[in-house]
Amino acid sequence: MLDITNLHATVGGKPILNGLTLHVPAGEVHAIMGPNGAGKSTLAYVLAGRPGYEVTEGEVRFAPSPFVPSEFEGRVSTSLDTNEKGEALDLLALSPHERAAAGLFLGFQYPVEIPGISYLQFLRESLNSQRRARSEPELSGAEFIKLARSQAALLGMDAEMLKRPVNVGFSGGEKKRAEMVQLGIMNPRFAVLDETDSGLDIDALKAVGAGINRIMRAPDKGVLLITHYQRLLDYVEPDRVHVLAAGRIVRSGGPELARELEREGYAEAAA
Amino acid sequence: MTAPFPTHKQEAWRYADLDALKPVWEQFAEPVTLTVASGESLEKIWLSTSDDVQLRRVRLALGEGAKARIFALNIAPVYGRIELEVTLAEGADFALFGANVGTGVSTNEFVTTVKHVGPGARSRQTIRSVLGGKAVGSYLGKVEVARGAQQTDGEQSIKAMLLDRGATANCKPELEIYADDVKCAHGASVGELDAMQLFYAESRGMDPASARALLLEGFVMGLWDGASEPDTIADAARAALRRVVR
16 A cells, blocks of 8 residues: 655755665554664655655655545556555655645644644645545535544544644643544545654553554555554554664564564664 | 924834825824723724725823733735834733734834833733735834833734745834843744644645645734634734735
8 A cells, every 4th residue: 555665865965764665555554663863754754745855766656545536647657566456656746735635644743833723724724625636525614623523522632622723732642632633534544653652641542542543444544653662552553563773674573573672672673 | 283294214113104104194193092090901903994004103001900902903005004102000911912914015014112110010012924015014112111110021022924025024123121120032033934834734735825825824813812802803814814825
């Protein structure tokens, strides 16, 4: 579903990703673990298309089937057999909002504050932009509020918070919970979650873990879970665990690899 | 007798559109005086009309422990000027939330003098400007702290966004302090939209133009968060922004 091949990327001219290859099939959750500075967040930003994160080599194919938005038809690759229908997008050729419309979601490690704009307005505008791009009908104000309320409730978040400006005055944990409410509202095909577990207490961690399972555990969806620690993986059992070091995947394994890393540290496990 | 017509040499009129002002000067020559008695509070929302030239010249006196909040939208098509001289007695609390939104060849400005006369008073001035075309938006603001006005807490936060190369923002926060135990902060910036906020909005599905428009809206709309009935001024500000951000 997400196929990253030999990805090289630089930030400010400095090489961060050095030939990263990773395949996440539909229906799977993959965890990426690694020490500070390994390139975990860079990978997340490159996938979402953050300006300044420059890809110098390699490719990323994204197969968000069953739907492919009509506006992306021209960019659909026909020569690859990366998914069941041969509908793989050249992800890196799309701008960030096109990637979102195609079904990619980035959960931010540090969710951004936007004073003066309520969460409801921000998310409704975002969701309807995506829906327009996919030629789907837009949601009315009432329909959207209903959706937002139900998603907030499922994450144990007070829906009143969505009337407040985006992330302004939110605690670290509230911001992460709000990212998961966004995940529920956008209901993407593929989620890249960058250290969604940092800053969470145990209750919030459980709620977020349950949210990820509820929203993203499906045969036609995929998740790339970026984390430092084993603890989130107690709630979201990964199908595969990869160790990222110095900009490439140095080791891959099953869920037991995460426990081994927790026990022995990255230096030992990656050696 | 009408007050003498101002000139550009006077600091407070430095960026004014005097040609536009001249024909209507007589009706604005004398400031209006507002007084808020001790312990009382006042909230004012100042909207713009459709007149080419609009001036508000107000002297505002706050008694001990009095409170005043002013929300002002300055969007005159040719020349808009909001001029405030505020006097704060002991423990008074004054806040101004103002926006200049301009396009074409308009000039809109806030010119304020805030005088902390008694101790322990607080003043907050927050001005946001969004300027396109060849518009000019200015803030000239002086905070004066008198001898003996200890524990004064004064703050000026002035930010402007220029959407076109021909637009101009003038920011001039000034402090004149004659007491030694005071807190006076001021910050001014003229800039671009925050790149991380833009990326966040785009990563959620907004195209760059929509994201930009939304962030500009937020830049201004945050001003009205504390108003008891913000809807009218928020709607007017949104409509003005739509004319500037196309």
